[in-house]
Amino acid sequence: MNADLAIQFLAQGAQMFLVLLIAPLAVGVVRRVKARLMRRQGAPLLQGYRDLAKLLRKESVLAENASWLFRAAPCLIFALTWVATALVPSFASGLMFNWAADVVALVALLGAARALLALAGMDVGTSFGGIGSSREMMIATLAEPAMMLIVLTLAIAAGTTRLAGVADFFIAEPLAVRVSLALSLVALIIVALAENARIPVDNPVTHLELTMVHEAMILEYSGRHLALIEAASYLKLVLYLSLLICLFAPFGMAPAAAGIGGWIIGLLAWTAKLLAGAAFLGVWEVSIAKMRVFRLPDFLGIAFIFGFLAILLAFLTRGAVQ
Amino acid sequence: MYVQGGALGALAVVAAVAAVSGRGLLLAVVYPVTALAAIALGAADLAVWLGGGGFAAVLPIGLPTIGLHLRLDQLSAFFGVVINGGVLAASLYGMGLDRATELTPRVEPLFPLFAAAMNLVLIADDAYAFLFSWELMSLTSWAQVVAHHTNAENRRAGHLYLVMAAIGTTALLFAFGGLAGPAGGYAFDTIRTHAPTPMIAALVLATALVGCGSKGGLIPLHAWLPLAHPAAPSHVSALMSGVMTKVAIYGFVRIAFDLLGPPAWWWSLPPIVLGAITAVLGLLYAVFDRDLKRVLAYSTVENVGVIFVALGLALAFRANGQPAAAAVAMAAALLHVLNHSWFKSLLFLGAGAVLHVTGRRDLEAMGGLIHRMPRTAVFFLVGALSISALPPLNGFVSEWLLFQSVIAAPALPQSALNFAAPAIGAMLALAAALAAACFVRVYGVAFLGRPRSVEAARAHEVPLVQQIAMGGLALLCILGGLLGAFLTEALAPVLKGLVGSALPNAGTGPTPFSLIAFDASRSNYDAAVIALFVAIASVTTLLVVHRLSARRTRRGPAWDCGFPDSSPAIQYSAASFSQPLRRVYGAVVFSARETVMMPPPGDLRPARFSVASIDYVWTTLYIAPWRALLRLSERLNALQFLTIRRYLVLMFAALVILLSIAAVTV
Numbered sequence: 001m002n003a004d005l006a007i008q009f010l011a012q013g014a015q016m017f018l019v020l021l022i023a024p025l026a027v028g029v030v031r032r033v034k035a036r037l038m039r040r041q042g043a044p045l046l047q048g049y050r051d052l053a054k055l056l057r058k059e060s061v062l063a064e065n066a067s068w069l070f071r072a073a074p075c076l077i078f079a080l081t082w083v084a085t086a087l088v089p090s091f092a093s094g095l096m097f098n099w100a101a102d103v104v105a106l107v108a109l110l111g112a113a114r115a116l117l118a119l120a121g122m123d124v125g126t127s128f129g130g131i132g133s134s135r136e137m138m139i140a141t142l143a144e145p146a147m148m149l150i151v152l153t154l155a156i157a158a159g160t161t162r163l164a165g166v167a168d169f170f171i172a173e174p175l176a177v178r179v180s181l182a183l184s185l186v187a188l189i190i191v192a193l194a195e196n197a198r199i200p201v202d203n204p205v206t207h208l209e210l211t212m213v214h215e216a217m218i219l220e221y222s223g224r225h226l227a228l229i230e231a232a233s234y235l236k237l238v239l240y241l242s243l244l245i246c247l248f249a250p251f252g253m254a255p256a257a258a259g260i261g262g263w264i265i266g267l268l269a270w271t272a273k274l275l276a277g278a279a280f281l282g283v284w285e286v287s288i289a290k291m292r293v294f295r296l297p298d299f300l301g302i303a304f305i306f307g308f309l310a311i312l313l314a315f316l317t318r319g320a321v322q
Numbered sequence: 323m324y325v326q327g328g329a330l331g332a333l334a335v336v337a338a339v340a341a342v343s344g345r346g347l348l349l350a351v352v353y354p355v356t357a358l359a360a361i362a363l364g365a366a367d368l369a370v371w372l373g374g375g376g377f378a379a380v381l382p383i384g385l386p387t388i389g390l391h392l393r394l395d396q397l398s399a400f401f402g403v404v405i406n407g408g409v410l411a412a413s414l415y416g417m418g419l420d421r422a423t424e425l426t427p428r429v430e431p432l433f434p435l436f437a438a439a440m441n442l443v444l445i446a447d448d449a450y451a452f453l454f455s456w457e458l459m460s461l462t463s464w465a466q467v468v469a470h471h472t473n474a475e476n477r478r479a480g481h482l483y484l485v486m487a488a489i490g491t492t493a494l495l496f497a498f499g500g501l502a503g504p505a506g507g508y509a510f511d512t513i514r515t516h517a518p519t520p521m522i523a524a525l526v527l528a529t530a531l532v533g534c535g536s537k538g539g540l541i542p543l544h545a546w547l548p549l550a551h552p553a554a555p556s557h558v559s560a561l562m563s564g565v566m567t568k569v570a571i572y573g574f575v576r577i578a579f580d581l582l583g584p585p586a587w588w589w590s591l592p593p594i595v596l597g598a599i600t601a602v603l604g605l606l607y608a609v610f611d612r613d614l615k616r617v618l619a620y621s622t623v624e625n626v627g628v629i630f631v632a633l634g635l636a637l638a639f640r641a642n643g644q645p646a647a648a649a650v651a652m653a654a655a656l657l658h659v660l661n662h663s664w665f666k667s668l669l670f671l672g673a674g675a676v677l678h679v680t681g682r683r684d685l686e687a688m689g690g691l692i693h694r695m696p697r698t699a700v701f702f703l704v705g706a707l708s709i710s711a712l713p714p715l716n717g718f719v720s721e722w723l724l725f726q727s728v729i730a731a732p733a734l735p736q737s738a739l740n741f742a743a744p745a746i747g748a749m750l751a752l753a754a755a756l757a758a759a760c761f762v763r764v765y766g767v768a769f770l771g772r773p774r775s776v777e778a779a780r781a782h783e784v785p786l787v788q789q790i791a792m793g794g795l796a797l798l799c800i801l802g803g804l805l806g807a808f809l810t811e812a813l814a815p816v817l818k819g820l821v822g823s824a825l826p827n828a829g830t831g832p833t834p835f836s837l838i839a840f841d842a843s844r845s846n847y848d849a850a851v852i853a854l855f856v857a858i859a860s861v862t863t864l865l866v867v868h869r870l871s872a873r874r875t876r877r878g879p880a881w882d883c884g885f886p887d888s889s890p891a892i893q894y895s896a897a898s899f900s901q902p903l904r905r906v907y908g909a910v911v912f913s914a915r916e917t918v919m920m921p922p923p924g925d926l927r928p929a930r931f932s933v934a935s936i937d938y939v940w941t942t943l944y945i946a947p948w949r950a951l952l953r954l955s956e957r958l959n960a961l962q963f964l965t966i967r968r969y970l971v972l973m974f975a976a977l978v979i980l981l982s983i984a985a986v987t988v
Contacts, residue, residue: 004576054865056872057872059872059874059875059876060872060875061875061876062878063877063879065690065693066875067692067693067770075860075864076860078859079859079863080856083852083855091819093927099848101713101845101846101847104722104726104845105718108712108713108718111758113710115758115762117711118762119766119770122770122771124771125880126881130766130898134899134900134902135897137759137762138759140759141755141756141759141907142906143755144752145748146748148747149748151725151979152743155729156732159844161845162843165577196559203739220882223872223875224871227867227871238477260898294902294906307744310739311744311745313739315732315741
């Protein structure tokens with residue numbers, strides 16, 4: 001039991017290290033694809049790592065009335081996001097600590113990180129921090145019900161809310177791809193775009209006052225604090241890409257009993273899928289415009305409706321499959 | 323039993339002493355004595371909850387043929403722990419009240435009576451004892467609501483509370499009448515021996531829902547709650563919101579799960595539907611309100627809704643012979659009862675601390691309190707994050723269990739419940755997200771940022787004993803989150819008594835901290851492991867960042883995109899924080915409309931911004947019937963001024979009608 005536990009700890013540690021390592025690269029791919037499609041040279045693929053290193057080296061400027069919450073938040077946000085990312089099965093299912101949290105708990109962990117970030121945005125008492133925080137929380141109220149419907153659909157299909165369990169189910173039954181899951185996929189993509197502050201919900205490159213959400217909240221951060229928050233947002237992108245891969249394209253993922261060979265195949269497959277997903281995101285972002293904030297209910301409403309349709313179809317097809 | 327008797331007696335004596343003493347030192351004795359009594363009662367309840375036992379007694383007082391039946395079983399004991407925990411915290415807080423300015427003979431004699439009445443409701447074992455102590459609870463709390471009666475708003479709150487309490491108790495009277503049946507056996511033991519007919523059961527369920535729902539704040543019977551709870555002194559508010567609403571839940575559980583016999587599946591629909599509506603609507607009220615204590619009261623309405631959803635699901639599973647799933651839903655309900663009593667008491671005590679040092683309840687007058695009340699700020703933060711159902715704190719444990727039981731609902735045979743499941747899930751998720759938004763708003767506006775008023779800028783920390791009261795509750799919120807699996811296991815005897823099963827695979831997880839709803843392969847939540855990972859990740863991050871980074875930190879003026887303004891008015895206020903939510907939800911639910919009055923150039927008047935919204939529940943369910951009643955009584959008023967001939971005609975007509983009715987029916 002103890003040796004087993006040690007291996008589990010090691011594997012979980014490897015997973016944590018891995019997601020951290022690949023996160024800036026994934027963001028680099030998104031930026032690079034966007035730049036090339038806009039006929040720009042674009043920053044090198046490894047720019048994300050350089051940005052983080054640069055921010056770490058710089059001094060951190062705190063506003064005069066920033067409280068301890070402002071200083072503690074980046075570390076906690078980063079740690080929460082990091083742990084959440086590491087709990088999503090990436091290259092293998094069922095061998096790591098992914099039993100510690102099912103998808104409901106995972107969403108809530110991200111919610112905790114979001115609440116802390118929104119609080120940090122209000123700490124200094126500037127108008128931009130407040131605008132970002134209030135919009136972020138509004139978007140969350142639109143995204144979370146849709147997410148819950150997706151979780152329900154998956155639970156009806158696979159009989160579990162454990163991510164590894166859902167992945168195992170889809171590895172074992174690849175033909176289980178049904179209409180309801182396709183609808184859930186669309187819904188989850190929309191939720192992922194909202195959660196990651198990507199176009200059309202938010203624009204990660206703009207500092208145009210009236211359109212920004214995420215960037216407005218972190219406006220007062222600099223130096224190492226900003227580095228941690230940026231790293232957390234990189235990790236969140238990896239998390240949602242991994243989640244999409246794990247739930248809707250788990251092929252190649254090593255099942256519970258696979259050995260080292262299975263792990264290597266799984267690792268290669270996951271990396272390839274992740275970077276492909278990042279590239280798709282780049283293409284998506286250049287082909288659509290940012291929406292007005294108050295059109296977001298319509299956009300996220302699509303996710304909600306698709307999630308609801310998915311559940312209704314899941315009810316109808318459940319009898320046919322069993 | 324002697325413990326209960328002694329403690330309740332002590333509460334009565336101290337209330338009497340405080341009542342006759344008037345102003346003075348004796349008023350201050352109330353809180354230590356109440357705290358000691360709460361410890362004694364809570365410890366006795368805890369022993370019965372975990373170890374069984376309890377007592378039953380019939381005392382020869384009360385109505386002649388009924389007597390006074392008392393009984394403490396494990397359900398009562400569990401709720402007793404909830405209540406006495408809240409009473410203890412509120413009494414500790416009360417010990418820190420300023421003797422010269424804050425103690426008044428209008429509150430202190432009633433406080434121990436209120437605590438005793440709530441304990442009495444739990445051990446009442448016949449309808450008379452139940453209703454008597456229920457009314458005692460209502461009246462003692464009402465008297466504390468109107469303690470500061472010079473304020474017109476408090477008088478209005480007290481009036482509405484009295485009316486709603488009367489309606490609720492009347493409904494409960496009918497419920498117990500239906501339960502007792504034509505034979506009129508009012509002892510709970512007699513009631514349990516016969517199951518009512520479906521028609522009677524439906525009536526009992528409806529009246530119990532009205533009676534307990536009005537006390538708990540179930541929408542549309544909530545209207546009094548956000549007025550009355552904040553009007554009382556803050557530690558009494560904490561008791562009313564954190565604890566008295568739990569007595570209402572207890573009443574519903576006692577009637578629906580114990581006295582009413584085996585359930586039919588459709589019993590579950592009213593609590594589920596009303597609960598889900600209450601959960602969402604309660605928070606929508608909360609998120610647009612600018613009074614700190616009223617926000618908390620509305621959030622209580624929401625949490626009561628969440629608990630009723632869980633109770634409804636438990637009824638549905640139990641009626642369909644799925645005791646394991648019923649146990650999950652019931653565990654969610656009971657755990658949320660416990661959790662909510664902790665974080666809501668904590669938040670109300672925190673609000674009381676803020677109110678005490680700033681003299682303001684208006685969020686728009688606060689700001690920056692984290693610098694001036696550092697400890698209160700930490701405790702309030704724990705409470706705010708717990709109530710937002712964020713891991714690894716305690717609110718999420720019950721929320722997680724509730725989501726697990728919602729996820730099991732599609733397996734029920736009734737299609738109405740199947741199709742309700744996704745709607746409930748989505749509404750609960752919306753409520754959770756709105757709760758996070760609401761409490762980020764409250765905390766961000768009150769404790770963070772810069773002070774918006776002189777009072778907020780001059781705030782200071784509250785006395786140590788009040789900090790201990792809040793700190794203890796905050797600690798419970800953290801421990802309840804990490805040790806949620808143990809708490810859920812401890813509920814097993816109560817669950818077995820209510821739904822016939824405990825959680826099937828509790829304690830079989832990879833670690834003892836694993837919370838398992840159905841079985842480990844289906845879902846699992848391990849707060850301690852997650853917290854451990856987050857702690858390891860935080861420490862590693864700190865170490866690495868400190869190693870790699872420049873480590874230099876400089877303080878400077880805020881950046882604010884290059885336009886910093888020294889005026890605190892430039893900050894996001896409570897109203898501006900909720901503006902996006904108002905545009906998205908308020909426009910639909912409350913027909914909220916924003917108007918901007920911009921004077922033309924050259925006009926020196928300031929620009930004005932106003933929001934108009936309509937509370938449809940209030941206008942349609944309270945104002946409209948009230949107006950109709952008024953109109954009807956004005957019409958009938960004319961009957962007072964008739965000639966004697968007309969009265970004779972009326973009497974003759976009444977006689978003819980009555981005789982014809984008698985002729986038809988006999």
